[in-house]
Amino acid sequence: MLLRHTTAKEIDRKALTINPAKTCQPIGAMYAALGFHGCLPHSHGSQGCCAYHRSALSRHFREPIMAGTSSFSEGSSVFGGQANLVQAIDTMFTVYNPEVIAVHTTCLSETIGDDMLAIISKADEDGCIPKGKSVIYCNTPSYVGTHVTGYSNMVTSFVKNFATATPKKRNVINLVAGWMEPSDMAEIKRLAKVMEARTLMFPDMTGVLDAPLDGHYKMYPKGGTTLEEMKLSGDSKFTIGLGPMTTEAACIQMDNKCKVKFEVIDIPIGFKATDRFLMSLSRHANVPIPEELSDERGQLIDLISDSARHLYGKRVALWGDPDTLVPLTEFLVSMDMKPVYIVSGTASKYFDEKMPVILKDIPEAKFMCGERADMFRMHQWIKQEGVDLLIGNTYGKYIARDEDTPFVRFGFPIADRPGHNYFPKTGYKGAANLLTQMVDAMLDKFDRVCDEEKVEFQM
Numbered sequence: 001m002l003l004r005h006t007t008a009k010e011i012d013r014k015a016l017t018i019n020p021a022k023t024c025q026p027i028g029a030m031y032a033a034l035g036f037h038g039c040l041p042h043s044h045g046s047q048g049c050c051a052y053h054r055s056a057l058s059r060h061f062r063e064p065i066m067a068g069t070s071s072f073s074e075g076s077s078v079f080g081g082q083a084n085l086v087q088a089i090d091t092m093f094t095v096y097n098p099e100v101i102a103v104h105t106t107c108l109s110e111t112i113g114d115d116m117l118a119i120i121s122k123a124d125e126d127g128c129i130p131k132g133k134s135v136i137y138c139n140t141p142s143y144v145g146t147h148v149t150g151y152s153n154m155v156t157s158f159v160k161n162f163a164t165a166t167p168k169k170r171n172v173i174n175l176v177a178g179w180m181e182p183s184d185m186a187e188i189k190r191l192a193k194v195m196e197a198r199t200l201m202f203p204d205m206t207g208v209l210d211a212p213l214d215g216h217y218k219m220y221p222k223g224g225t226t227l228e229e230m231k232l233s234g235d236s237k238f239t240i241g242l243g244p245m246t247t248e249a250a251c252i253q254m255d256n257k258c259k260v261k262f263e264v265i266d267i268p269i270g271f272k273a274t275d276r277f278l279m280s281l282s283r284h285a286n287v288p289i290p291e292e293l294s295d296e297r298g299q300l301i302d303l304i305s306d307s308a309r310h311l312y313g314k315r316v317a318l319w320g321d322p323d324t325l326v327p328l329t330e331f332l333v334s335m336d337m338k339p340v341y342i343v344s345g346t347a348s349k350y351f352d353e354k355m356p357v358i359l360k361d362i363p364e365a366k367f368m369c370g371e372r373a374d375m376f377r378m379h380q381w382i383k384q385e386g387v388d389l390l391i392g393n394t395y396g397k398y399i400a401r402d403e404d405t406p407f408v409r410f411g412f413p414i415a416d417r418p419g420h421n422y423f424p425k426t427g428y429k430g431a432a433n434l435l436t437q438m439v440d441a442m443l444d445k446f447d448r449v450c451d452e453e454k455v456e457f458q459m
């Protein structure tokens with residue numbers, strides 16, 4: 001009974017968030033930066049911020065997360081962090097030799113008003129940036145936006161600093177990956193490969209945050225989008241952004257800078273969103289959708305059909321980020337489930353526009369995004385009328401325990417279960433994986449609590 005004080009009665013709150021369904025901007029910026037090969041993220045602020053961001057990512061991926069910090073003291077908090085950052089850039093290139101340092105700001109450096117461009121220029125003038133190496137930055141004040149905003153800002157900064165248009169156009173489609181697991185990115189790249197479409201994904205955490213354990217520590221694992229590929233992305237013939245909140249700004253930047261047209265679609269979670277992704281890629285890369293993928297789709301539909309009686313009408317509560325919640329909700333509705341409570345701590349026009357359409361036939365559904373859409377509110381809704389299944393990150397485990405509700409872990413962070421970075425949730429195979437977890441969780445509970453005479457061998 002960890003959350004035993006939660007009451008069913010909601011009180012209108014205007015200035016209080018309890019157990020927010022989000023985390024802070026720099027975590028997203030740090031995660032995005034790790035998707036570029038040879039990149040060392042750097043947190044311009046106090047050590048505490050950097051330690052928190054690194055540990056949040058380390059706990060989720062169970063991998064070492066390397067990043068620098070400007071280590072603000074009382075002095076830098078008053079007079080600004082220029083001296084610390086210039087020194088840090090010099091030390092990092094000397095000791096750790098990255099290809100690029102990706103600096104993100106923090107609440108403190110933003111409040112001081114540090115001019116990042118001026119500081120990086122000063123480091124260059126002082127000879128702290130070796131020839132052929134780069135330092136880029138993005139602003140990530142965490143008192144606005146969330147980890148989703150930070151991710152978007154860093155991806156956009158990479159486009160701004162590296163994408164270059166030349167007269168030599170390439171028959172390649174840029175895939176801008178929204179916030180997802182390395183396994184999801186690997187699955188999307190596999191789908192593109194099966195279609196024989198030439199694609200360039202960025203950022204790309206495969207081979208970085210799912211790197212094999214081979215007994216040798218590598219500061220910069222072999223994966224990630226290279227800076228050379230990022231430069232070439234400006235010559236691609238089209239860009240597909242996967243997830244409006246995390247990729248649209250980068251797509252617009254690419255179009256403005258390199259005149260590469262774009263389309264932003266949902267992350268391919270569930271069969272409808274996967275259909276849209278494959279059709280978009282087929283159209284823009286001018287390649288057919290092969291039978292192999294039609295068969296994968298058919299297998300998913302077969303699995304849905306086999307599971308239909310366990311799914312029909314089941315009430316689900318979910319929380320996370322708009323880019324994943326929207327296609328996930330659509331997937332649940334398409335299987336005749338009832339996503340009745342949905343919260344995201346990230347304020348999103350995309351969420352606000354899409355959810356009423358997807359949930360139009362479920363009048364009892366409650367959904368909310370922004371600062372007041374917190375886990376406490378979701379728990380109050382569940383107290384008012386229970387659900388059959390919870391889907392979200394580890395912060396929901398306390399609700400799952402108190403309410404004895406089946407729980408499928410999905411999103412960020414997942415700090416209490418390993419393996420999520422190896423098994424995709426995207427594509428048809430990922431949807432089958434997710435569906436199996438949902439059915440297993442609900443049937444496990446049934447087997448555990450049902451009367452003895454109702455325990456069945458065949459279900």
Ligand code: SF4
Binds near residue numbers: 142
């Ligand atoms: S002070 Fe700001 S940047 Fe630092 S951990 Fe807290 S919210 Fe994040």
